[in-house]
Amino acid sequence: MFIRHATIEKNVILMVVLTLITVSIGGLVQIIPLFTIESTIERVDGVRPYTPLEVLGRNIYIREGCYLCHSQQIRPFKDEVERYGHYSLAAESMYDKPFQWGSKRTGPDLARVGGRYSNDWHVAHMISPRAVVPESVMPAYPFLATRKLEFDDIAQHLKALRAVGTPYTDEMISNARADLEAQVNPDADPTALEKRYPRAVVGKFNGESAEITELDALVAYLQMLGTLVRFGDLPPDRLRQ
Template identity: 70%
Template sequence: MDIMQAMLEKNVILLGIATLITISIGALVQLVPLYTMETTIEKVDGMRPYSPLELAGRNIYIREGCYLCHSQMIRPFRDEVERYGHYSLAAESMYDHPFQWGSKRTGPDLARVGGKYSNTWHVAHLINPRAVVPESVMPGYPFLATRPLSADKIAGDMKTLSVVGVPYTDDQIENAQADLKAQANPEMGDADAMAARYPKATMGDFDGNPAVITEMDALVSYLQLMGTLVDTTSYQTSPDGR
């Protein structure tokens, strides 16, 4: 062993070859098992693709850079769980392209913000954050409440996402526009059919202006969805948050 060690220490080429072999073995041990699995994400009950209105809201969320200050990943630690709720499950991001985990929080984590506040609160917060959170450094987005939602390409977005594995059906894509309108204003479409295609979808006038579907409607519908699809009570959390 001492002779071999001495040879490796004195011969750069041999040391490089030995290092390469060691790294290759480690990589194979890590990667080969993954190819024997159908998926590395545990399937959970309740997960579904975004509705057309929620997807439009998510697109606005990304467009405005909300992910730069708000993560959507609650870590499995006591302080995180006590403040934000049950730690995030991988399956909750399985239809996100791209995912919104993030690594920086200027504002709170939003993984479970759905249902925590009313639609009115979200609208007031987005128009003028300091009206409801005096210490907030978040900029206001009042234009969202007056800008009509342009979602004529939402069916195309859904079709594209289906190519990368999001299980949108032909029926969902075909009824994208009708479902978007029905969610924002049940009187504008078949709310029952929309609810059947997208269980647990929050319906109604999100921004307080039923005359027009705005970008505010879409963004609030997305915010109200976050963390509401999976029943986390069936997942035990230990005292340390795990």
């Protein structure tokens, strides 16, 4: 055995060839099984694609760099669970492209922020953070309350997301604009919207403007975070992801 090793170690070309063969076999053993399953993420009841309004709100969240100071990932540690809520499941961010787990917490984690504060609180916080949280170091974003939301291309936006794997149906895409306007109009009939997007939060989020603003979209996105999965209804084996 030692003699064979000596032969291999003295022959650079032979060592390279054998190394490549070994690495290839190991790689195939790991990769091939992945082609036999639809997804590496176990699906959890309640998780759905973002509504058109939430999609644009998420875009604004990314554009303004909110992920630089806020995480959206609660680790399975006692202190984090007690402060923020149930630890994050992989399925909760399965439609995030890119994901918003973040890398630091200058501000609190936002994975369970949905429903924790009122729409008015979020609006006031974005316009003047220290008016509601005196010790906050967050910059103010008052322009979001007056900047009109551009959503003429929302259907094309959903098509693009479908192309990279988000399961938007033809019905969702064809009704994208109507669903966006219905979600921000408390007087509209939300039945069709809620059928396509269960547990969508409906309301005029930014009461500072009669128009649909970027702040409407951002608050709609924040109010959805962490609200889709009912953890009390899941069996223990579904929570160990």
